[in-house]
Amino acid sequence: MRQSAFKFRTWGGARAGAGRKPNGRWAGVSHLGRPVHSRHHPLHVTLRVRQGLSTLREHELFLEVRRALAAGRERFGFRLVHFSVQRDHLHLLAEARDRRALSRGVQGLSIRVARAINRRLRRHGRVFADRYHARALKTPRAARWALRYVLLNVRKHEPQAVPFGFVDACSSAAWFDGFARPPELVFGARSCREQFQLQRVVPRESAARSPLDSPVVAARTWLLTAGQRRMAPFDVDDVPGRAE
Numbered sequence: 001m002r003q004s005a006f007k008f009r010t011w012g013g014a015r016a017g018a019g020r021k022p023n024g025r026w027a028g029v030s031h032l033g034r035p036v037h038s039r040h041h042p043l044h045v046t047l048r049v050r051q052g053l054s055t056l057r058e059h060e061l062f063l064e065v066r067r068a069l070a071a072g073r074e075r076f077g078f079r080l081v082h083f084s085v086q087r088d089h090l091h092l093l094a095e096a097r098d099r100r101a102l103s104r105g106v107q108g109l110s111i112r113v114a115r116a117i118n119r120r121l122r123r124h125g126r127v128f129a130d131r132y133h134a135r136a137l138k139t140p141r142a143a144r145w146a147l148r149y150v151l152l153n154v155r156k157h158e159p160q161a162v163p164f165g166f167v168d169a170c171s172s173a174a175w176f177d178g179f180a181r182p183p184e185l186v187f188g189a190r191s192c193r194e195q196f197q198l199q200r201v202v203p204r205e206s207a208a209r210s211p212l213d214s215p216v217v218a219a220r221t222w223l224l225t226a227g228q229r230r231m232a233p234f235d236v237d238d239v240p241g242r243a244e
Contacts, residue, residue, distance in 0.1 A: 087158075154171070167189050
């Protein structure tokens with residue numbers, strides 16, 4: 001006679017597909033501690049707004065969003081180098097002194113943008129759906145890819161929204177000088193710059209209260225200056241692929 005072993009049914013532990021499922025259209029951004037950030041690495045930051053709001057690309061609403069981005073383009077050791085505003089999200093290319101500067105800079109921009117949206121839509125309450133997502137760019141290829149992805153993002157989501165040969169007016173592409181074609185053939189860039197000058201954006205914190213000449217600041221990191229230029233140039237008509 002030999003006693004048989006009982007097979008106990010167990011629960012818990014690591015299993016494929018286990019855990020609470022994402023709620024809503026997108027999976028939420030992880031709430032784990034963010035990694036240490038190096039000032040030498042620029043960042044691709046994504047901010048998503050809540051469902052049910054008007055498209056951020058509506059002309060008057062976009063002007064308010066752009067004014068908010070311009071007013072907070074350089075604060076707390078954070079620098080906004082480029083941006084793209086889509087219907088329900090924003091893409092930013094930024095530089096930050098450290099992790100704290102990144103956090104304070106993005107939070108400051110988010111507050112400015114949220115207030116601008118609520119003011120324009122005459123509403124109250126939360127605007128952004130989740131925490132921001134930030135991806136460090138550590139190679140010239142990654143920096144070049146991010147520039148292409150951000151500045152040409154509308155051709156991925158709404159290719160019919162911008163004619164061929166024209167920059168996206170709801171981005172900072174008008175202030176980018178690295179397209180494959182000559183500057184005089186980058187259509188729409190000059191009118192975007194002139195419109196911004198007419199908007200007369202004045203940063204509140206500036207003692208001189210002088211209007212800004214651009215909604216973004218020039219890049220300082222090697223990867224967004226000399227580094228990314230080592231890669232093949234892209235044109236205004238390119239269609240970026242999915243995020244890597």
